[in-house]
Amino acid sequence: MASEEPEILKELGIKSVEELFSDLPSEIRVEGLDLEKGRPEREVRKEVMNILAKNRTVGEMPCFLGAGVYNHYIPSAVSELLSRSEFYSSYTPYQPEISQGMLQALFEYQSLICELTGMEAANSSMYDAATALAEACLMSVRITRKKKIIIPKSIFWEKRTVLENYAKGPGLQIEEVAYDGSMGTVNLTQLKDAVDGETSAVYVESPNLFGVFENFAEVKESIGDALLIAGVNPLSLALVAPPGDLGADIAVGEGQTLGNPMNFGGPLVGLFACKKDCIRKMPGRVIGATKDAHGRRAYCMALQTREQHIRREKATSNICTNESLGAVAFAIHAAILGRSGLRKLATENISKAKELAGRINSLEGFESPVFKSPHFNEFVVQSQGGYSDIDDYLLKQGIQGGLPLSTHFEDLKNCAVFCTTEMHSKEDHDMLINALEGIS
Amino acid sequence: MSYRQARFDEGLIQEMKDTRDEDELIENILPDSMLRKKLDIPNLHEFEVTRHYTRLSQMNFGVDTGIYPLGSCTMKYTPKLGEVIVRTEEATQTHPLQNEAAVQGSLQIMYELQEMLCKIGGVDAVSLQPAAGAHCEFTGLLMARQYHELNGDKRDEVILPDTSHGTNPASASMMGYRVIEIPSKDGRVDLDALENAAGERTAAFMLTNPNTLGIFEDDVLEIARIVHDSGAILYYDGANLNAVMGKTTPGKMNFDIVHFNLHKTFSTPHGGGGPGAGPIGVMSRLMDFLPSPVVAYDGQKYFLDYDIPKSVGKVRSFYGSFAVLLRAYVYIKMLGSDGLEWVAERSVLNSNYLKERLKDHLDMPFKDLRKHEFVLSGAKLKERGLTTKDLAKRLMDYGFHPPTVYFPQIVEEALMIEPTETENKETLDAFADAIISILGEDREKVAGAPYDAAVGRVDEVNAARNPILSWKMLLNEE
Numbered sequence: 075m076a077s078e079e080p081e082i083l084k085e086l087g088i089k090s091v092e093e094l095f096s097d098l099p100s101e102i103r104v105e106g107l108d109l110e111k112g113r114p115e116r117e118v119r120k121e122v123m124n125i126l127a128k129n130r131t132v133g134e135m136p137c138f139l140g141a142g143v144y145n146h147y148i149p150s151a152v153s154e155l156l157s158r159s160e161f162y163s164s165y166t167p168y169q170p171e172i173s174q175g176m177l178q179a180l181f182e183y184q185s186l187i188c189e190l191t192g193m194e195a196a197n198s199s200m201y202d203a204a205t206a207l208a209e210a211c212l213m214s215v216r217i218t219r220k221k222k223i224i225i226p227k228s229i230f231w232e233k234r235t236v237l238e239n240y241a242k243g244p245g246l247q248i249e250e251v252a253y254d255g256s257m258g259t260v261n262l263t264q265l266k267d268a269v270d271g272e273t274s275a276v277y278v279e280s281p282n283l284f285g286v287f288e289n290f291a292e293v294k295e296s297i298g299d300a301l302l303i304a305g306v307n308p309l310s311l312a313l314v315a316p317p318g319d320l321g322a323d324i325a326v327g328e329g330q331t332l333g334n335p336m337n338f339g340g341p342l343v344g345l346f347a348c349k350k351d352c353i354r355k356m357p358g359r360v361i362g363a364t365k366d367a368h369g370r371r372a373y374c375m376a377l378q379t380r381e382q383h384i385r386r387e388k389a390t391s392n393i394c395t396n397e398s399l400g401a402v403a404f405a406i407h408a409a410i411l412g413r414s415g416l417r418k419l420a421t422e423n424i425s426k427a428k429e430l431a432g433r434i435n436s437l438e439g440f441e442s443p444v445f446k447s448p449h450f451n452e453f454v455v456q457s458q459g460g461y462s463d464i465d466d467y468l469l470k471q472g473i474q475g476g477l478p479l480s481t482h483f484e485d486l487k488n489c490a491v492f493c494t495t496e497m498h499s500k501e502d503h504d505m506l507i508n509a510l511e512g513i514s
Numbered sequence: 515m516s517y518r519q520a521r522f523d524e525g526l527i528q529e530m531k532d533t534r535d536e537d538e539l540i541e542n543i544l545p546d547s548m549l550r551k552k553l554d555i556p557n558l559h560e561f562e563v564t565r566h567y568t569r570l571s572q573m574n575f576g577v578d579t580g581i582y583p584l585g586s587c588t589m590k591y592t593p594k595l596g597e598v599i600v601r602t603e604e605a606t607q608t609h610p611l612q613n614e615a616a617v618q619g620s621l622q623i624m625y626e627l628q629e630m631l632c633k634i635g636g637v638d639a640v641s642l643q644p645a646a647g648a649h650c651e652f653t654g655l656l657m658a659r660q661y662h663e664l665n666g667d668k669r670d671e672v673i674l675p676d677t678s679h680g681t682n683p684a685s686a687s688m689m690g691y692r693v694i695e696i697p698s699k700d701g702r703v704d705l706d707a708l709e710n711a712a713g714e715r716t717a718a719f720m721l722t723n724p725n726t727l728g729i730f731e732d733d734v735l736e737i738a739r740i741v742h743d744s745g746a747i748l749y750y751d752g753a754n755l756n757a758v759m760g761k762t763t764p765g766k767m768n769f770d771i772v773h774f775n776l777h778k779t780f781s782t783p784h785g786g787g788g789p790g791a792g793p794i795g796v797m798s799r800l801m802d803f804l805p806s807p808v809v810a811y812d813g814q815k816y817f818l819d820y821d822i823p824k825s826v827g828k829v830r831s832f833y834g835s836f837a838v839l840l841r842a843y844v845y846i847k848m849l850g851s852d853g854l855e856w857v858a859e860r861s862v863l864n865s866n867y868l869k870e871r872l873k874d875h876l877d878m879p880f881k882d883l884r885k886h887e888f889v890l891s892g893a894k895l896k897e898r899g900l901t902t903k904d905l906a907k908r909l910m911d912y913g914f915h916p917p918t919v920y921f922p923q924i925v926e927e928a929l930m931i932e933p934t935e936t937e938n939k940e941t942l943d944a945f946a947d948a949i950i951s952i953l954g955e956d957r958e959k960v961a962g963a964p965y966d967a968a969v970g971r972v973d974e975v976n977a978a979r980n981p982i983l984s985w986k987m988l989l990n991e992e
Contacts, residue, residue: 078938078939079863081939085870091863095761097882098730099734104761104763107854111850112848112849112853113850114848115593115595118844123602126620142831151564158567158568159576160574160578161574162783162786164582166784168918169915170974171971171972172574172910174574174967175571178526178570178573185984186555189553195983196983198787199787201830205645205830235828236830236831239826239827240688242689242690243687313549315551340833342830363991364972364976364982365973367973368969372972378978382681382683383921386683386684387683387684388687389680392651392652394646395792398788409556409563410560413553414536416553418539421539
């Protein structure tokens with residue numbers, strides 16, 4: 075390639091490429107970059123793999139963490155299809171005629187999210203569940219013109235921090251309601267009291283941080299005219315009634331669950347869906363079905379006048395780059411499983427969690443699950459003697475235990491949330507039980 | 515170049531019929547009252563799904579197919595090593611909440627990437643958290659807001675030039691700021707307009723340099739002086755950093771907050787719209803405001819450092835889009851200091867060459883030297899009853915992805931062209947020849963394009979007027 079550079083310089087009538095940088099004032103010039111010189115692929119590959127080898131993967135070390143990022147088996151066909159560079163080396167389909175593949179894949183993803191959540195419209199992804207929740211709250215304010223958001227205490231604390239940052243611009247007030255100490259679900263009496271004429275929306279997620287399912291229908295009855303934003307786990311929706319059927323106005327969730335590896339927490343995929351009457355208030359990119367000049371079905375970006383590249387400061391959100399490829403991965407994984415495979419996988423997760431929770435509960439000094447509402451693939455474990463020592467002890471045994479709750483929950487100091495999925499073998503469960511037995 | 519895209523009459527996956535039986539499920543796993551009645555997702559065989567998505571992929575154009583010269587998007591080739599490494603179990607199979615001792619490899623990659631970005635950007639510290647460029651703008655303005663508030667300073671305006679990306683005003687307004695857009699002069703920031711606009715209400719000035727016309731803002735130090743004299747923060751939109759690596763740094767230009775688009779400058783694939791990553795860099799006076807955690811190293815081990823006194827906290831879950839960060843790390847390692855400087859040189863060389871080939875065929879406002887991209891105006895197409903859009907659509911029949919069109923909005927019928935460093939002279943010539951050839955074609959031919967893409971001209975107006983956003987909505991419609 076370098077050999078043609080002199081030719082281009084000659085055609086431009088210049089002697090050196092430096093002449094093209096003559097407009098940079100000398101005061102700001104630097105002499106090259108203070109980095110190592112470039113290296114051949116073979117060397118870089120070896121060096122990077124040596125660094126990554128320092129990780130102890132969840133395959134080498136049974137891991138019982140969830141809290142929004144889940145270890146599920148991803149069929150080989152997902153990564154094979156995702157490796158097609160026609161997909162991954164394209165960008166936002168601004169030019170629909172030449173981008174029908176990505177547009178249709180995203181339209182199918184939106185349709186899938188609608189089916190799972192019981193909503194009529196979905197966008198083609200947000201960054202993650204936390205930002206999807208934050209954007210849902212901002213959207214509720216555009217609809218209701220009110221500024222109070224109610225969230226339960228029983229959500230992963232990072233979501234609250236993210237929401238608080240998104241709330242600063244429009245000056246939203248965030249109020250937290252407690253959970254029922256026995257069921258682990260949102261305290262409906264407190265919720266009812268918290269809702270007032272200024273309340274824009276109530277967020278409730280099911281399963282929540284404690285792994286238990288909420289009752290969206292009861293929540294909806296308790297919140298009057300406020301909008302209901304439902305947090306979902308898309309895999310559990312293969313079994314349980316969709317929030318759209320139970321009165322929710324907006325649904326958000328984490329799409330990493332299907333098709334996307336944990337990747338140390340990113341990229342993630344923010345799911346976002348809503349009822350038909352709010353679509354013009356939605357954030358993010360949406361794909362619509364239309365026709366081409368010959369009357370054939372075709373797809374393109376729809377409602378672009380909500381978006382930043384057209385609407386600038388009046389846009390519904392600043393989002394441009396999203397998580398499209400992760401959304402396609404989600405859709406491919408779901409397509410391979412199908413209705414039946416999804417239901418089977420969800421069932422297997424519940425059953426595994428039930429079994430593990432039961433085994434822990436039978437150990438002396440442990441209670442599990444602490445909360446009695448039905449749960450999905452996570453549950454809270456309580457240890458009489460406190461949890462922090464247990465975490466260290468498990469690590470020494472080569473096990474990554476659950477997520478300790480002591481840092482954020484006064485009343486759950488001795489507790490941790492454990493997660494199990496189809497990826498755990500019976501031996502993994504035995505290893506955990508044996509280790510815990512050693513403590514009690 | 516002649517070209518014909520694959521065309522399949524491929525229905526939606528939702529429209530496919532079941533070809534697999536139901537699996538048996540464990541009974542009574544949940545109370546009946548909680549269960550859903552119906553789930554409309556077909557049961558298919560893997561080979562059917564594979565064929566479906568393979569066909570869809572063939573109806574899609576990527577950088578690996580051909581030139582994709584979207585201005586300000588830096589659609590460059592991705593070296594494949596990164597793609598191979600991110601699929602290894604060592605990279606994928608770690609949970610973000612695992613004990614730090616178990617994730618030393620991932621943390622080391624992140625730490626070293628922070629260090630490398632500091633050098634490339636000329637900044638003192640970097641957080642890898644933001645998920646994209648716009649997300650970084652949001653984060654930067656959040657930091658600016660906190661910085662001013664802790665100084666007891668009430669500032670409610672963000673200034674930006676009329677050439678700025680749409681995300682800039684959108685981010686400012688999301689953060690609750692009033693947006694003041696100042697007009698450009700000769701394709702650059704009008705210093706008088708900036709001086710008049712900047713004052714005690716100004717929280718920040720957001721600037722892309724080189725700007726979206728591909729012109730280097732050579733008054734940048736004077737701009738920085740005006741902004742800093744008013745007490746405001748100078749924000750660098752890093753979309754166009756590709757053009758100046760190794761030649762200057764945002765730090766050297768006196769910016770306070772800098773964003774990096776790893777999916778642009780550092781070649782991580784755009785994924786049909788994402789994921790990207792938008793690390794944020796800052797000069798020392800803003801270090802204490804960075805989102806937490808950043809990755810630190812104590813000489814023995816890497817750790818997540820949450821001890822950032824005035825941190826704005828989290829803008830997303832966890833620490834950043836690790837798989838994207840890893841690809842960028844691999845890219846920087848492979849190219850190194852010499853390779854990255856060559857990237858800047860070749861991208862600028864390619865852009866100036868293409869500009870020279872085209873500037874006499876279409877109007878080019880602001881006859882300045884360009885960096886990695888340039889903007890032409892298709893205004894004179896109107897004399898023939900054509901538009902920039904028609905030209906863009908016709909380019910597809912020649913096998914090229916069209917450039918960005920109708921942006922920046924200050925240029926009538928704009929075509930914004932960024933060839934990047936990953937095009938050879940032959941491709942640049944073919945692209946230029948195609949445009950010149952189209953300008954000589956019959957009006958009807960151009961107005962009816964494209965002919966050889968998977969579908970004909972798409973009715974986007976109908977999609978906006980009558981939004982059909984899911985299969986169920988489509989069923990009601992058809």
